[in-house]
Amino acid sequence: MNQRIGYARVSTDDQHLDLQRDALQQAGCGVIYEEAASGKNVARLELEHCRKALRSGDTLVVWRLDRLGRSLPDLVQIVADLERSGISFESLTEKIETNSAAGKLVFHVFAALAEFERSLIRERTYAGLAAARARGRSGGRKPKLGDKQLREIKALLHDPDIQVSDVARRYGVSRTTLYKHVGVIKPKKKQPY
Known part of the structure; x- marks a missing residue:
């Protein structure tokens, strides 16, 4: 039997999960994994437990996209991993679900934007280094000894x-x-x- 499993996260302990919990329950999630952890933290234990519980045919449901990924590239990676395992993804607020062709299209547009953003950052970094070298500067620390x-x-x-x-x-x-x-x-x- 395919399950709808929810994941809810707040960034700090003084925030509340009530809004997310209610939305996930209304969306039909029988099990909801909850945690208070900054999105900057790589280790999110409840997310790992949630991912281990998911099986092919299940759907991972979140209230909003930023609750799942630390960044757009991170989010794209997580959803791609889910898709490879035959697990659908749904974000309630943005109305994105990857079990339909339209939902997959929207998500792949997000993925393309993430890749575009990474390319721009890489290009700017290389351009900045080239400009610094042209001015006679090289990267790294100054030598300790003259x-x-x-x-x-x-x-x-x-x-x-x-x-x-x-x-x-x-x-x-x-x-x-x-x-x-x-x-x-x-x-x-x-x-x-």
């Missing part, structure tokens, strides 16, 4: 009486940073007098 400091460090490390840890402390870096920039420097042997 050329003059590296020359001083190399000279200090040639002295057998100076420890690497003392030089690192003096320049405010770790020993690893020193080795990364100057390599291993063998101290010069003392000249007998």
